[in-house]
Amino acid sequence: MSYIDGFVLAVPATNRQAYIDHATASVPLFKEFGATRMVETWGDDVPDGKVTDFRRAVKATDDEVVLFSWMEYPDKATRDAAMEKIMSDPRMAEMGAGMPFDGTRMIFAGFAPIVEAGAGGAMGYADGYLVPVPLANKDAYRALAEKAATVFQDHGATRVVECWGEGLPDGKTTDFKQAVQAQPHEAVVFSYVEWPSKEARQQGWGKVMADERMQPDGSDMPFDGKRMVYGGFTPILDA
Secondary structure (H helix, E strand, C coil): CCEEEEEEEEEEHHHHHHHHHHHHHHHHHHHHHCCCEEEEEEEEECCCCCCCCHHHHCCCCCCEEEEEEEEEECCHHHHHHHHHHHHHCHHHHHHHCCCCCCHHHCEEEEEEEEEEECCCCCCCEEEEEEEEEEHHHHHHHHHHHHHHHHHHHHCCCCEEEEEEECCCCCCCCCCHHHHCCCCCCEEEEEEEEEECCHHHHHHHHHHHHHCHHHCCCCCCCCCCHHHCEEEEEEEEEEC
16 A cells, blocks of 8 residues: 655745755655655645644744645555665755755654545646544544545546544644644544646536535534645646
8 A cells, every 4th residue: 555755844935946946856866765756736725724724734934835745655664664764865964954944844744545546647736635533533534535535536636645644743843733733532634636727626626515425414524624724736846
């Protein structure tokens, strides 16, 4: 089964090209370490939330843009081996010295996919989500996510991935648990929906919301939607 490293970070808007250059330069190394795909997406439609949101997740300042990114590996063993190389390879240390963003506020962790739907393809836009889900509701959440993935694909999405993060590490400044105010009995889900373009996403969302399969059926939601973090992002790197 595949494995995903998820990232959320804040980058000064003026450093956009510097960040793209930095990320692009790192692709050969991560491919060498076993990654099969590296995606960086730039915040485009990232709303403020009443309880939580992406900007608060990484303590973004007014001059910064939130990035939602992920790295795909064929399995957890490959990812774990890659992490050891990342920590010890001097080339990574050299790259880390010139980061065009505040790495102390970047949040990252590994996640195991529980839903992978769609073949993907050329991605022109992505919706990103962080969701707090009680550990006891894992099966119920997966069932709901599988149903929603079918609806999204029926209305234009090319790929839907839902990843379960249990036992995530604590961060000194920020982390995934703080991002959604997760409780000790909750896991954090890192998920993304890929679209061929922003226009397809806008058209698709209207159809998704009107689809009767997405209407409440009277059962309780298996997570607290008030603490779900979400936003729309434009790809700046998909390698």
